[in-house]
Amino acid sequence: MDLSDTLKAIVDIARLKTSEKDIDIVLKLDEAIRFKVMADTTVINQIFLNLINNAIKFTEHGHIEISGALLEKTEDIAHLVFAVKDTGIGIPSKKLDAIFQQFNQGDSQTKLKYGGTGLGLAIVKRLVGGYHGEIDVESTVGHGSIFQFTLKLSICKNSKSSKDDYKIRTHTSCHALIVEDNPINQQY
Numbered sequence: 001m002d003l004s005d006t007l008k009a010i011v012d013i014a015r016l017k018t019s020e021k022d023i024d025i026v027l028k029l030d031e032a033i034r035f036k037v038m039a040d041t042t043v044i045n046q047i048f049l050n051l052i053n054n055a056i057k058f059t060e061h062g063h064i065e066i067s068g069a070l071l072e073k074t075e076d077i078a079h080l081v082f083a084v085k086d087t088g089i090g091i092p093s094k095k096l097d098a099i100f101q102q103f104n105q106g107d108s109q110t111k112l113k114y115g116g117t118g119l120g121l122a123i124v125k126r127l128v129g130g131y132h133g134e135i136d137v138e139s140t141v142g143h144g145s146i147f148q149f150t151l152k153l154s155i156c157k158n159s160k161s162s163k164d165d166y167k168i169r170t171h172t173s174c175h176a177l178i179v180e181d182n183p184i185n186q187q188y
């Protein structure tokens with residue numbers, strides 16, 4: 001996957017969710033991370049969307065900043081650091097350690113007011129761990145939160161641009177058997 005394309009797509013989805021709120025979403029990617037990596041797009045999407053959806057949920061005004069930078073790069077592995085920063089309600093310091101545990105929702109009023117399951121961050125922590133990464137949070141009540149995490153991803157050596165991929169796909173003749181019982185779907 002191309003990290004910068006994937007993140008731009010995630011941010012576009014997130015922007016749709018902020019249309020009713022007074023929030024700007026900004027993506028700041030270090031030039032140094034514009035390369036392809038071997039990673040499961042579904043997992044990477046899930047990590048970012050869980051964190052960004054929380055940022056949107058707990059922020060009424062201001063901005064959400066998603067950033068990514070390179071910590072270290074060898075020939076095969078990129079060690080990356082990302083952050084999702086918001087200007088929302090923040091998390092009380094005594095609750096910070098517990099929010100990565102399953103079914104933990106920070107404040108007793110949170111479930112009443114915002115709903116949710118208390119599972120999102122526990123899942124994010126496990127997924128980040130799957131890529132040998134760690135996640136941390138810093139937060140100030142009334143000012144906002146920063147969720148920062150690292151990932152170690154294998155660098156894709158065959159780094160064709162997406163344009164090349166497209167050319168190859170359009171010149172390959174493909175045959176597919178599609179089985180569909182609904183006439184409208186058949187036509188589609």
Ligand code: ADP
Nearest residue numbers: 054055058099105106110116117118119120121
């Ligand atoms: P939930 O489904 O309840 O949002 P999460 O595991 O994603 O579960 O989050 C756990 C708790 O951490 C939330 O209930 C909330 O109290 C707190 N939290 C998570 N992200 C933020 C954030 N960006 N700003 C403020 N509080 C947050």
